[in-house]
Amino acid sequence: MAYSFPEEVLEHVFSFLSSDRDRNAVSLVCKSWYDIERWCRRRIFVGNCYAVSPEIVIRRFPELRAVEMKGKPHFADFNLVPEGWGAYAYPWIAAMAEAYPFLEEIKLKRMVVTDESLELISKSYKNFKVLVLTSCEGFTTDGLASIAANCRHLRELDLRESEVEDLSGHWLSHFPDSCTSLVSLNMSCLGSEVSFSALERLVARSPNLRTLRLNRAVPLERLANLIRRAPQLVELGTGAYSAEIRSDTFSNLADAFSACKQLKTLSGFWDVVPSYLPAMYSVCSGITSLNLSYAAIPSSDLVKLINQCQNLQRLWVLDYIEDSGLDALAASCKGLQELRVFPSDPFGAEPNVPLTEQGLVSVSEGCPKLESVLYFCRQMSNAALIAIAKNRPNFIRFRLCIIDPQAPDYLTLEPLDTGFGAIVENCKELRRLSMTGLLTDRVFKYIGSHAKKLEMLSVAFAGDSDLGLHHVLSGCDSLRKLEIRDCPFGDKALLANAAKLETMRSLWMSSCFVSFGACKLLAQKMPRLNVEVIDERGPPESRPEGCSVERVYVYRTVDSRQRLDRPDFVWTLDEDSSLRYS
């Protein structure tokens, strides 16, 4: 080019790019664009904290304001990742405290966060605004007290589904009277009672509060006063939704709800007394998202509530809703986009409620916008799956869990291959799939042939041979995350598709047939992959050649050093495949 835009102009143009993909593309154009872009990037998302090191991030992006990161693999939610595996936030927090004095946002998922980290956050960033800890652990309410006390401009404190050691509710009282900036507070995962007067005062002095999710310890009698002080709320999570049945409590609550004209999302509802549900009816027509997945409410009361929520887009509920309730949902909520049905008695051998595949079929028939499903049930048939697939070719997420993991089609006793095959064939935009039931290599053939947009696949107790795994790795062009447990997949498919693994974020295989030798070979072949053998039985070499490893976790990384924070049950293998363990 004879001339080029001045840097400031390019920077201004780039400032309109918010998607990571666009910014990554921009930085590939030429060296000067790379350089300009990296100085003006303000937000990053790191999908796997071990894919890169804090030093590399800081070196490339010196002026970040927001960092979002994920740690443990998804199967950690089901206790398949041993305690102490890793995903420690502290090294990141410490490095960023030095490098980014103007950092405003930290969002972490499935990471180990200590009180030390929280204290460091609270003291290092003058303008800290947003802390979201999803499914994290390792900290106590003392750490929360530091955040409350020191972050003068805090806007969001969201602890969704984290495991917090709850020493007391006193942390909430650490918010100074001068703190009026809160927009979002989610303390639903905490056990102890906070001071109700401190909570009321905090809510009252936070005019921008949009999201308030209380914990179970906040009794229903207190709810009215709280929401009265925040009629501008958009998202509300109640505490325990039970009280003695008294008309004054009821009318007080109903009045308070009726003042909340902006309410769109409701959650909480522990220990529900159904007679109090009608107190909410005045807001129901505006509700788009309802999370009743902790609420034991009989089907008839659920139906009455759902019939009030004509504009519902998202519903999370327990299987107490029954097939009949799902029929009602299909009839009332034509705008429904997402449905999750959780099991009320996951370990019971027999069904405890009349909820079957029929409920899902009804909803797929009646709700034209339904695109995301998570469904636990006890029986399924190919016919039902085929009907669902034909009804709803617009699915983007389909997660089915049959309680008995190898249940065949209950009508024909055949595998559910054709049913899931129909799903991937019809739903061309499918991005996420979880399968259960009796499944052979055939279903993987269908997936490899049709699921071209599939990004995440979860498989358990399925398949007959390596061919199954091979179909998926060779056929699914968009695959980013693959997690497998208890399947007869092994070395051949893994090694034959080694190159594919570098195009993915990660592969998890536990209780399969992968040998240590294959892991070594894979690590040798693919230097930009970390191959972690997670095995609690001692050094893998101490076992016979063909013995399978307990778990293997493979992920791409630009950090060429081996993990320094490995526990003694994680073996990683470097290029010359010499065994390294701490």
Next chain:
Amino acid sequence: MEKRGAGLETELRLGLPGGEVEKNEKKRVFEEFDGCEDKAAVHKNQVVGWPPVAAFRRKNSFNGGKMYVKVSMDGAPFLRKVDLSMHKGYSELVRALEDLFGCFGIGEALKEDEENNEFVPIYEDKDGDWMLLGDVPWEMFANSCKRLRMMKRADANGVGLHAKDLLKGFSKED
């Protein structure tokens, strides 16, 4: 795991007389529970981490999360209570039980009864049956256990483990 579907060795033993007894430095009451948490079970629905309900959701489910059950020990003058939701597996529970009852002379019981120097941990399940601890995955046990009993091994000998026999002499008072 070894070949799927094959019978799997577990390290649980009844420790009946004549069987192997591990001699360890520290005499622990329930040695057979060390490290056997993740043995895949023979039956497909007795498996770790299945069904895939997130641990957080299980803990905070509508029925309260806390799971206090009574624990009695043969020979002890009063019962204790233990919260099953606080423990992640059998070995943790067993350690907690030993802590709870340490003062009731487990040591003495061991001396008296040199050969049968262990207690048999049993529990009453949802159906009212008395079951030996450790057969099913932890989560399944925790969800169906109503009460625990540490039975003197001597009482288990020659009795086969029929529920009604175990209840002989066991107070039905709550």
